[in-house]
Amino acid sequence: MTDTLIDRRDLAFQLYEVLDTESLSERERFSEHSRDTFDAVIETADKIARDKFATHNSAADKDEPKFVDGQVEMLPQVKEAFDAYADAGFIAGRYDYELGGMQLPESVMAACNGFFTAANPGTAGYPFLTTAAANLIRVFGNDQQKSTFLPHMLSGRFTGTMALTEPHAGSSLADIRTSATPTDDGHYLIKGAKIYISGGEQSLTENIVHMVLAKVKGAPAGVKGISLFIVPKFIVDEEGNATERNGVNLAGLIHKLGYRGTTSTALSFGDDAPCHGYLVGEPHQGLKYMFQMMNEARVGVGFGAAVIGYRGYMHSLEYAKDRLQGRKPSEKNPEAPQVPIIEHADVRRMLLAQKATVKVAWRCAYTAHA
Amino acid sequence: MTDTLIDRRDLAFQLYEVLDTESLSERERFSEHSRDTFDAVIETADKIARDKFATHNSAADKDEPKFVDGQVEMLPQVKEAFDAYADAGFIAGRYDYELGGMQLPESVMAACNGFFTAANPGTAGYPFLTTAAANLIRVFGNDQQKSTFLPHMLSGRFTGTMALTEPHAGSSLADIRTSATPTDDGHYLIKGAKIYISGGEQSLTENIVHMVLAKVKGAPAGVKGISLFIVPKFIVDEEGNATERNGVNLAGLIHKLGYRGTTSTALSFGDDAPCHGYLVGEPHQGLKYMFQMMNEARVGVGFGAAVIGYRGYMHSLEYAKDRLQGRKPSEKNPEAPQVPIIEHADVRRMLLAQKATVKVAWRCAYTAHA
Numbered sequence: 001m002t003d004t005l006i007d008r009r010d011l012a013f014q015l016y017e018v019l020d021t022e023s024l025s026e027r028e029r030f031s032e033h034s035r036d037t038f039d040a041v042i043e044t045a046d047k048i049a050r051d052k053f054a055t056h057n058s059a060a061d062k063d064e065p066k067f068v069d070g071q072v073e074m075l076p077q078v079k080e081a082f083d084a085y086a087d088a089g090f091i092a093g094r095y096d097y098e099l100g101g102m103q104l105p106e107s108v109m110a111a112c113n114g115f116f117t118a119a120n121p122g123t124a125g126y127p128f129l130t131t132a133a134a135n136l137i138r139v140f141g142n143d144q145q146k147s148t149f150l151p152h153m154l155s156g157r158f159t160g161t162m163a164l165t166e167p168h169a170g171s172s173l174a175d176i177r178t179s180a181t182p183t184d185d186g187h188y189l190i191k192g193a194k195i196y197i198s199g200g201e202q203s204l205t206e207n208i209v210h211m212v213l214a215k216v217k218g219a220p221a222g223v224k225g226i227s228l229f230i231v232p233k234f235i236v237d238e239e240g241n242a243t244e245r246n247g248v249n250l251a252g253l254i255h256k257l258g259y260r261g262t263t264s265t266a267l268s269f270g271d272d273a274p275c276h277g278y279l280v281g282e283p284h285q286g287l288k289y290m291f292q293m294m295n296e297a298r299v300g301v302g303f304g305a306a307v308i309g310y311r312g313y314m315h316s317l318e319y320a321k322d323r324l325q326g327r328k329p330s331e332k333n334p335e336a337p338q339v340p341i342i343e344h345a346d347v348r349r350m351l352l353a354q355k356a357t358v359k360v361a362w363r364c365a366y367t368a369h370a
Numbered sequence: 371m372t373d374t375l376i377d378r379r380d381l382a383f384q385l386y387e388v389l390d391t392e393s394l395s396e397r398e399r400f401s402e403h404s405r406d407t408f409d410a411v412i413e414t415a416d417k418i419a420r421d422k423f424a425t426h427n428s429a430a431d432k433d434e435p436k437f438v439d440g441q442v443e444m445l446p447q448v449k450e451a452f453d454a455y456a457d458a459g460f461i462a463g464r465y466d467y468e469l470g471g472m473q474l475p476e477s478v479m480a481a482c483n484g485f486f487t488a489a490n491p492g493t494a495g496y497p498f499l500t501t502a503a504a505n506l507i508r509v510f511g512n513d514q515q516k517s518t519f520l521p522h523m524l525s526g527r528f529t530g531t532m533a534l535t536e537p538h539a540g541s542s543l544a545d546i547r548t549s550a551t552p553t554d555d556g557h558y559l560i561k562g563a564k565i566y567i568s569g570g571e572q573s574l575t576e577n578i579v580h581m582v583l584a585k586v587k588g589a590p591a592g593v594k595g596i597s598l599f600i601v602p603k604f605i606v607d608e609e610g611n612a613t614e615r616n617g618v619n620l621a622g623l624i625h626k627l628g629y630r631g632t633t634s635t636a637l638s639f640g641d642d643a644p645c646h647g648y649l650v651g652e653p654h655q656g657l658k659y660m661f662q663m664m665n666e667a668r669v670g671v672g673f674g675a676a677v678i679g680y681r682g683y684m685h686s687l688e689y690a691k692d693r694l695q696g697r698k699p700s701e702k703n704p705e706a707p708q709v710p711i712i713e714h715a716d717v718r719r720m721l722l723a724q725k726a727t728v729k730v731a732w733r734c735a736y737t738a739h740a
Binding site: 168169170171172174175221222223224323324325326333334335338 | 538539540541542544545590591592593594693694695696703704705708
């Protein structure tokens with residue numbers, strides 16, 4: 001199997017010849033960047049993806065996270081990979097310098113993230129969700145929420161999730177029942193249950209920041225009554241230090257067919273202990289806010305599919321060059337040596353079909369980020 | 371999940387209204403049959419499939435056969451199911467009364483086998499391969515081969531396999547290297563290796579009859595030099611009693627994505643002990659003979675896919691009637707009860723697409739047997 005995650009020449013063609021990413025450095029926001037700095041971060045992404053992510057892709061698929069005494073047990077390599085990603089600054093890659101970011105363009109971040117998904121989509125899920133949850137707080141949170149949570153999410157000290165779905169409602173968010181009851185000091189008590197929450201529990205970081213949809217008591221029925229709350233696993237002070245365990249608990253893990261390294265969780269809120277939540281923005285506007293994260297996740301999942309397909313093509317191509325079988329129709333001697341299967345017209349046709357499909361998908365995905 | 375494997379009204383429509391299977395009873399060969407006897411065997415198949423096959427479908431998928439000390443360990447329910455199938459006479463269903471068969475038409479046997487595949491494709495593989503291997507001996511074997519092996523295969527005392535593929539050659543059968551060296555008493559010594567041999571080892575029956583492609587020393591190169599041999603796991607006397615272990619051994623099991631209950635094996639021939647093989651028909655004509663079994667397997671795999679798809683549709687249909695989610699567009703009250711998802715136009719569209727696809731596939735498959 002080839003070690004190449006994404007062919008660098010293919011990527012350079014997309015970024016610099018199709019998308020003209022280099023010209024972004026003429027813009028004020030990216031003025032400290034150049035093709036050299038873009039290539040340097042891409043090189044770092046490629047290296048970390050190969051050294052820390054690809055190395056446990058198969059192991060994490062075979063040995064999925066386990067539910068043990070209300071906690072998640074997972075392979076230690078997942079934490080090593082997550083920390084390497086965070087330490088290299090990728091969670092904050094798009095962010096302002098003052099927030100510890102690199103002010104990189106979306107298209108370059110997409111190029112970097114492609115290596116991680118190609119290497120190990122399950123492990124890549126944790127930092128990707130964290131970036132998207134941080135983006136939600138950055139855009140819609142108040143100053144205190146931003147200063148309390150953003151630095152620790154961007155540094156990889158906390159992860160983030162999106163907690164929408166409930167067992168009885170599926171994708172019909174109008175029917176969620178998780179409730180938020182106001183307290184005297186301005187925050188809310190959350191009570192309810194969520195399922196299919198990716199990364200809802202893990203053994204990677206000291207805290208998890210759940211972005212939770214719930215209904216304030218007395219809210220309008222349907223989607224017009226949904227609000228968005230920050231619900232941390234541990235209540236933190238302004239420096240991000242844990243003060244007490246919040247009442248959000250892992251009720252179970254859900255077995256999946258793909259992305260098995262990313263936990264899919266059932267969570268309970270306020271069952272055994274009070275669960276504190278902090279309203280983001282205005283009440284009843286939560287679904288509108290959450291669509292930012294949903295759309296980021298949608299683009300991410302589509303991009304992930306394109307990159308996984310691309311990596312499949314890399315494997316096919318190498319195998320077709322290596323595997324000997326049969327002879328060309330023009331060869332009449334049945335004792336002639338067998339040829340690599342890439343020499344057969346129908347194998348070439350299949351490879352070209354595969355290449356065309358993944359490159360179109362890939363281009364759409366990069367363009368969505370450009 | 372629905373217990374219905376195949377809707378009996380759907381099946382009756384295919385058999386009696388589309389294919390006019392009932393009129394087959396006017397033919398000499400099927401003159402003792404009628405729609406009543408066809409329906410009685412179908413009823414038996416449905417019952418055994420539900421009681422003995424469906425019951426361990428999920429367990430056999432999760433707990434695939436294991437390679438332990440050169441043997442295969444598998445769930446005991448697989449043997450119970452195989453024995454129930456054989457005891458009800460299904461292996462010999464198409465065969466002459468004098469061979470213990472029921473002289474049933476292909477279309478009725480296909481209808482019966484559909485229940486077993488729908489219930490448990492992995493376990494169904496063993497009897498299906500046995501029938502196809504027996505058909506090969508029946509058509510191309512000599513009288514001694516027929517009397518030695520056929521009764522025990524048709525009764526379910528022995529199973530059968532098709533042993534074609536070799537590691538270096540894949541589907542390029544022209545390049546197989548397994549050799550057959552003639553002995554003084556008219557049989558051959560087989561030496562070589564095969565992979566992907568379905569049912570090549572199991573813990574179901576006292577003997578296994580491998581139908582093996584090999585090249586007699588000095589044969590023409592390519593496909594014109596392939597011969598077909600019967601290679602039993604145990605050498606048997608004319609009553610089918612084991613006299614000695616033959617030199618064909620399990621080298622390993624191959625992990626599969628589907629049909630996991632059917633072992634996929636690597637076999638070695640003549641490695642540690644002499645491996646005796648018996649030529650079927652003329653030398654160098656083996657590939658031509660084997661195409662009968664290959665085509666029977668192809669039709670069987672295609673039919674299996676159609677039936678598995680049909681069963682998937684049965685599950686979808688039941689789920690869509692049961693699962694409540696969302697409301698119809700005409701319902702303006704967000705607090706109105708949720709409706710079963712089959713009431714949503716797009717869910718109906720998807721169910722109809724699924725139904726149309728599986729019914730076309732199913733009809734093609736039954737027609738291939740008619």
